[in-house]
Amino acid sequence: MIQLAWLIPVIPLAAFAAIIFFGPKLKSNAAYVAIAAIVSSFLISAGIGYEWFFVHHAQAAANFYADWIPTGTSVLRIGFGVDSLTIMMLFVVTIVSMMVQIFSIGYMHGDPRYPRFFAYLSLFTAAMLSLIIANTILLMYISWELVGLTSYLLIGFWFEKPEAMRAAKKAFLVTRVGDVGFFLGLLLLYLNTGTVELAGIFKQVELLKIPQVHIPALGFVASIILGIMAYGLAGAVLKGTKRLPVAIFAGLAIFGAAFMLIPHGPVQMSLAAVASLLLFWGAVGKSAQFPLHVWLPDAMQGPTPVSALIHAATMVAAGVYLVARMYPLFHVDMTALNVVAVVGAFTAVFAATMGIVMNDIKQVLAYSTISQLGYMMMGLGVGGYTAGLFHLMTHAYFKANLFLGSGSVIHGTGTQDMRQMGGLYKKMPYTFWTFVIATAALAGLPGFAGFFSKDEILLAAYHWHGGKMVFYAGVAGAFLTAFYMTRLLAMTFFGEPKDKEIHAHESSKVMVIPLMVLASLSILAGYVGLPWNNIFSHYISFGHGEHEFSWAVVAMGTGAGLFGIAFASLIWIWPVFRFASLKPALGWVQTLLANKYYMDDIYDIVIIRPLMISTRAMFAFDRWVIDYVIVNGTGWITLQLSTLWAIFDRYVVDGIVNLVGELTKRGGYALRYVQTGIVQQYALILVVCVVLIGWYFVLLR
């Protein structure tokens, strides 16, 4: 059975091909083709899981290889492997994909490109599954790019909307920035180990441990980056005529300060750390971690099932999966893992704060996703390998549930703006209750899935060797998460309907049933990782064992969540605190958050605008120097020269030709009188000539 694992991605791929080629004929049956494919993949995954856990007892990872690209000195191999992590991911992806596709039958009903939607979903599923079962880093990279492509296609699925088009472009380009890191890491590993097989690389990680990479002037580069960022921030925040000088001054000041404060001199790093950081850079792009998080909120322009499947549950988790998959490499040198922890913790809080002020239901969930992905990164970074992956699994279920629930709401109300919603709990009871369960799971209420996974992460963070900052960030994140989720719940489902025009209705069964399945998973998934009977960590763990269970950590995490819920309830459900009364004091905070920390503007000022300016300059150079001066100038000169030559030709060359002709003609006219036709005269001339010639030769010799 395990050797059939390659079928898992191939079946959806075949479904993709079938729907793309026969889409117009299949019409609405396209959905059933896609769902049949994903169900087959799920069944095969289940069979493999059974065999793996109960026949092989999860021993000795099974790997299968095939030669792919002979390079002359070695052969690049392609292959697939099965271990516990793979099986866990297979279950997550196939189940969420299955639910999302079933949900889409209802949600996408009547869309003019209905078959194509399922084709893309199938292609995405195939790519994601092959990313999971790949056991060579090259195949991983190919699948990684493929999921990026399908993400692009699906965000821009409604390409008639300019925002969707722009969002798709943005997502594609921003993740591409990360993918470059992945690719460089891949090359670095291949160059230094001579293999693309994960097992082969991990066998040699000890060799990569030596600090042999010299990175010069890191402090200087960092100072420049900080200065540029400060310049961009000032340019984004400030208004008015003095904007530019102030921004330049701010940039220079920050650069100067950083230059003086940051220690200089070359930095020694091990190859493992460099490769890990490059791979993590790829994960930052894909998993929307700071500073490449900007694409994910925009990606919500895609259809909501896409947001659920790709931009919440699976693809964005691929970055986390990559870090987990490459964990033996990351673990060799702790530098990279520390970076992962700090970036993850920062992202977790940073994104959660923005989630508080968003009014678009999907935007809130998008920032929540970024935040939770930061949580997972943080968990991996602080050494909680099991915790991070556990959270990945539970989060996939309840975040998919939340997105599908929001899809149901959007489908029922026709809007995404929470300010127009309200009071939906009566009209959409199934959606409401499943949503509540998923929210509870996300907020980490005891008994729900998120509770167990989040506490494991906090526990690992608590015991981190690098201090307690990450742990407190995690607690703050838990509080913020509960806070904005309660706000979302309150604005959407409680109170009175704010827009009387909206006649909400409960969605059809085909949409509600996936919600219920996912809601039950949002509860049950947590019970595979109970602190006192941790099945999950039995199979998926790395190195040292779990940290000792700590009531204090549980209390802090859970307390933060409960406090967040209570605080938000007092603002939006039972308005004890008037939000308006907070405005004078916290207005600037709200402005800052609503503007997403000006990150988009900073990128606009720092990267996009200079890029556009240089592009325009190059275009102008092209247009005026190359096209106008060089090409057209050459043409003009050629034209003038040819005119000159034409004159020369006409009067000199032709003149000579005509002159010769005229001379011949005139000569002919003159000489024809010699031709009398009288033979005797010819004879006379002949005789005279013969005598003269003979005289010359005979007598004068």
Place this chain on the structure above:
Amino acid sequence: MPPVTWYLYVSAALFALGLFGIMTRRNAIAMLMSIELMLNAANINLVAFSGYLRGHTLVGQIFALFVIAIAAAESAVGLAIIINVYRTVKHIDADDINLMKW
């Protein structure tokens, strides 16, 4: 035996006379006759030198024989042409046979 020079004088005279005839006669047949005179002048030269050069080889006489044969052929073809011309233009005046002039 007369000296070779005498033959040469006779030959030169005949040749010059033939030439004169060619240049003055208008009748094509008369021109042909003048040509025969010139050929005979040449033959006289050949015969005269025949015994003089390289002893008695008689090669000059052989050559003269060939000249006579060629002359016979020439006069036969020439006369045939003249007959044909006469039949076409009804005269054989060389001055007026100028159809191919210009």
Place this chain on the structure above:
Amino acid sequence: MSLSITGYQIAFITIAAMTVGSAVMVVTLPNILRSALFLAFTFLGVAGLYVLANAELLAAMQVLIYVGAITVLIMFALVLTQQLMGAKIRQSSRGWLLAAPAAALMFAFLLKGFIEPFNKAASGAVAAGPAPADAGTLVSIAKLLLQPYVLPFELASLILLAALVGAIVIAKEDKE
């Protein structure tokens, strides 16, 4: 050159005078038929000169071909074209004044260019040949013709044949 004049020389001078005189008649007489008759005399004179040069075979050929065949042929052609070319018509063209100096020039050239140098180089050279009674001449010519010169000989016969056929074709009256 010996000053004594032998019988041969007397004969030569006589025959040469007749030959040249007849030739003058050929080119000057207005009547073309008469000039043709004088042509026959010229040919006979040349035959006589051949005899004096011990070329009896050539003399015989001269009489047979020129005096016999060619003269008769010319006469025949003249009679055929006689209607318009009668005696009354002026036979000579206007070129007298030019042709006479040209011919004289040629004569002078031949004398000055060929005969005079030859005379200086080999004065008194006699037109050589076998003794008059020697019958070997005919045999020698026959041997020469049929041994070293057999190919030109045969070619000459071929040319004669071709000329014969060509003359017939050219002179033949068009049927259509």
